[in-house]
Amino acid sequence: MNDYDIISFDLDDTLWPVKPVIDLAESTLYQWFGKKYPKVTKKYTQEDIRIFRKPILDEFEDMMHDLTFVRRQVILRMANSCDYHEEMVDEAMKIYKNARNAVTFYDDVLPSLEKLHKIFLLVAVTNGNADIDRIGISQFFEHVFRSSELGIAKPNPRIFIAVADFFQVQPERILHIGDDPVRDIQAAQYHGMETVWLNRENREWPKDMKRPGRIVKNLFEFVDFLI
Numbered sequence: 001m002n003d004y005d006i007i008s009f010d011l012d013d014t015l016w017p018v019k020p021v022i023d024l025a026e027s028t029l030y031q032w033f034g035k036k037y038p039k040v041t042k043k044y045t046q047e048d049i050r051i052f053r054k055p056i057l058d059e060f061e062d063m064m065h066d067l068t069f070v071r072r073q074v075i076l077r078m079a080n081s082c083d084y085h086e087e088m089v090d091e092a093m094k095i096y097k098n099a100r101n102a103v104t105f106y107d108d109v110l111p112s113l114e115k116l117h118k119i120f121l122l123v124a125v126t127n128g129n130a131d132i133d134r135i136g137i138s139q140f141f142e143h144v145f146r147s148s149e150l151g152i153a154k155p156n157p158r159i160f161i162a163v164a165d166f167f168q169v170q171p172e173r174i175l176h177i178g179d180d181p182v183r184d185i186q187a188a189q190y191h192g193m194e195t196v197w198l199n200r201e202n203r204e205w206p207k208d209m210k211r212p213g214r215i216v217k218n219l220f221e222f223v224d225f226l227i
Contacts, residue, residue, distance in 0.1 A: 004194065005169045007116060007226075008160070010178030011126040014198055015137075016103040018128070025099035026050070032095045039082040052077065065153035068129045071096065101134040106200070112219035113140040119227065123163060125176065127153045127183070154183035157190035164191070175213075177222060181205065185212045196222060 012018035026046060033040040044052075052074045063069050072089055079088045116122060117140040124132065127147045132138045143166065147153035150162055164171045170192075177196040178184025185195045186209060197205070197212040198219070205211060216222045 004175040004226075005121060005173040006163065006167060006175070007120045007122050008163055008174055008176040008188070008193075009122065009124050009141075010176075010180070010184050010198075011124050011130050011132075012128045013179045014177065014184075015109045016105050021100060021103050024102070025096050028099040029092060029096045032092070036091070037079075037082065037084055037088055039084065040078055043082055044078065049074065049078065065127065065151060066148040067127070068093075068148060097129075097131070097134075100129065101131050103130065103135055106218070108219040110137075112223050113137060115223055115227065117141075121167070125154070125159060125163060125178075154180075155187040157187045160188050160193055161191055164193075175226075177216075181209055181212075186210070196225075198222070 009015065012021075026049070030041065030046045030049065053070060056070055056073045056077070057064060060070070060073065072093060075089045075092045076086065079086060113122070122141050124141050124144045126144065129146075129148065132141060132144060145159060145162055145166075147159060150159055152159050152162075160174070160176065161171070163174060172192045172194065174188075175194040175196065176184060176188040177198055178188075179198050179200065181197065185197050188195050189210060189212075195212040196214045196216055199205075199215050199217060202217070205215070214225060216225065
């Protein structure tokens with residue numbers, strides 16, 4: 001069923017569960033602070049560091065699309081409050097990014113991408129800061145559309161028009177698959193893209209929203225639908 005020019009994938013919670021990754025990355029960073037910059041862990045708990053985000057998000061509301069910027073600001077303010085130099089920020093970001101990219105794929109991901117990329121042009125559309133080169137799946141994707149680079153984040157539908165404009169195709173020739181009803185499905189539908197909701201957790205579709213073109217429980221079902 002080769003009715004599409006482009007298949008667009010969400011990343012976090014579509015190709016891998018993101019909460020365990022973020023939890024481990026934050027824990028790894030906190031342990032590193034304790035060894036390298038102990039004044040941070042003496043002054044702040046790990047939960048305190050999470051709470052740091054809210055005033056920064058309030059202050060930099062126009063930067064909410066760039067999660068890396070937000071995290072840098074959190075670390076910078078901790079460094080300043082503990083009388084550490086700003087060099088700590090770059091070191092800390094390296095530690096965090098390494099752990100952030102240590103993802104565990106869902107079992108269906110790699111075999112499905114292997115099949116699909118031989119037939120379709122695959123792209124990723126993400127609000128996150130995962131690095132597909134580090135993760136080891138860049139060979140499957142033609143391009144990654146990041147909210148941090150585009151200056152807009154899902155559910156703003158303009159992020160999907162960026163895909164159509166980049167490849168000079170009509171939106172209806174693009175099929176987007178993702179886990180989030182609003183950020184992925186509703187946003188992609190806005191300009192006429194076809195959509196597939198990846199519902200791994202057997203959730204109910206929101207009754208007040210237009211349904212996706214298709215619902216699948218895993219990527220094996222998605223591949224069977226397309227090929």
